[in-house]
Amino acid sequence: MATAKKISLSEEELVSALKRRDTVAIQALYDMYSGALLGVISRIVVQTEVAEDLLQEAFIKIWNSADSYDPTKGRLFTWMLNITRNLSIDKLRSKDFKNAGKNQDIENNVDFIDAQKEVTFNADTLGVKDMVNALKPEFNAVLNMVYFKGYTHIEAAEELNLPLGTVKTRIRMAIMELRKNFN
Numbered sequence: 001m002a003t004a005k006k007i008s009l010s011e012e013e014l015v016s017a018l019k020r021r022d023t024v025a026i027q028a029l030y031d032m033y034s035g036a037l038l039g040v041i042s043r044i045v046v047q048t049e050v051a052e053d054l055l056q057e058a059f060i061k062i063w064n065s066a067d068s069y070d071p072t073k074g075r076l077f078t079w080m081l082n083i084t085r086n087l088s089i090d091k092l093r094s095k096d097f098k099n100a101g102k103n104q105d106i107e108n109n110v111d112f113i114d115a116q117k118e119v120t121f122n123a124d125t126l127g128v129k130d131m132v133n134a135l136k137p138e139f140n141a142v143l144n145m146v147y148f149k150g151y152t153h154i155e156a157a158e159e160l161n162l163p164l165g166t167v168k169t170r171i172r173m174a175i176m177e178l179r180k181n182f183n
Contacts, residue, residue: 011076018066026063033077034059037084044088054091058084131181132174139174142167 009017009028017025037058041051061083069079132143141160145151146167151159157167 012071015066015069015071015076018063018069021063021066026059029062029080030059033080036077037080040081040084041088044085045091050091051088054084054088058087061087128178131178135174135177139170139177142170143174146171 009025014025014028018029034055038051038055041054041058042048045051045054058080062080065083069076073079129148132140132148135143142156145156145159146153153167153171154164156162157164160167162170
């Protein structure tokens with residue numbers, strides 16, 4: 001397996017190669033400065049994925065803005081650092097980033113709710129269980145299996161030795177009876 005060879009160029013050589021759009025320059029800059037620039041980004045934007053995306057954006061902007069670098073105004077690294085820092089700050093201020101922080105992933109919310117154990121479905125406290133128990137026994141049995149014990153319609157049909165259509169009809173009729181209690 002071939003290993004990537006490290007490129008060693010002076011700052012002047014890097015700048016001229018970068019302005020000539022020589023890919024060797026961007027490879028060398030990435031090898032030399034990506035760790036330091038990622039560190040700066042990570043202090044501003046703490047999400048790893050976003051920080052890595054910003055690093056990539058920074059190198060694209062460095063590549064596309066090479067002609068604007070003026071060595072009389074500062075070192076190449078300082079110029080790159082400013083580009084990176086400004087991109088990171090712009091990302092923090094962007095509307096989509098702020099909104100993304102407000103919206104949590106559904107998986108995180110489910111885990112958070114489960115961890116808090118504050119939100120649970122309890123048919124007894126809602127009075128639903130009492131209403132189901134008041135139904136005809138054939139409706140009661142089907143609803144208990146499907147809605148409270150987690151059986152599928154097919155599993156309930158097999159357990160009760162009934163045709164699948166009969167189970168579905170009984171569920172529909174039971175729900176219609178329950179609706180009368182709510183209206």
